[in-house]
Amino acid sequence: MKKRAVLNNSQVCQVRISAIRDAMGILSGKWKIHILGTLLEGEKMGFMDLLREVDGIGTKMLSKELQDLEMNHLVSRVVRDTKPVTVEYSITEYGHTLKPIIDEIARWGMSYRDSIKEIQNPAQP
Amino acid sequence: MKKRAVLNNSQVCQVRISAIRDAMGILSGKWKIHILGTLLEGEKMGFMDLLREVDGIGTKMLSKELQDLEMNHLVSRVVRDTKPVTVEYSITEYGHTLKPIIDEIARWGMSYRDSIKEIQNPAQP
DNA sequence: CAGGATCCTTTACGATACTG
């Protein structure tokens, strides 16, 4: 009989914790989700496009975050041999798998706002 | 004819961005999700219970994060009049609405690990 | 038991200037 990979409860928890840590390492911070969200909406975008669309970000952060996302295979970067050079950023196929999470976070954020409003200022007819 | 609350595309985006910022303000950081995850699993827990279950956290962070979560109505704190005093932390009903997000993040984190493994070490038969 | 106070290190983030 084949041996199965059976995990006890504590091991299952550790796996879950690592998974959450990994995912949050990618999503945490002030900009990553917004960059991904912007790229999820549109087509290929240049650096300047993103700088305009992602409200408030500066070149340093944008460049750093894009590198992180690229390393994580969520965003792809293609250099066009124009003059001056242009760069096309777009979301990868795998990056699209984040859409449900981002949408769910946005949805929860909105309902959260509403519920807070209600706590501070109970519903009126 | 009644006036409708119609939002243009830019406004919809702003709402979405605020929502994401709010949600991430609550979920970001090294500990919040893990504390919530722990409380989602079990029953009421004391401070020391959490200190044990949430791997690696110290008293300062735990105390601070719990206060944040309480302020956001996601965790409730009840002081029992024992000697010495004990405190019961538990997740609120509203806190439970985060479960889908946390589960999805954990699920994504696991599939992410697998996919990275595959990129670095392609599938063998 | 529950957590505050203190001190310290490390990231995160931001503004500005500059380069190929």
Next chain:
DNA sequence: CAGTATCGTAAAGGATCCTG
């Protein structure tokens, strides 16, 4: 256009000790 370099601030996080 697409960034990098530099400098500086603020926030996050951690270790340890202390108190009601």
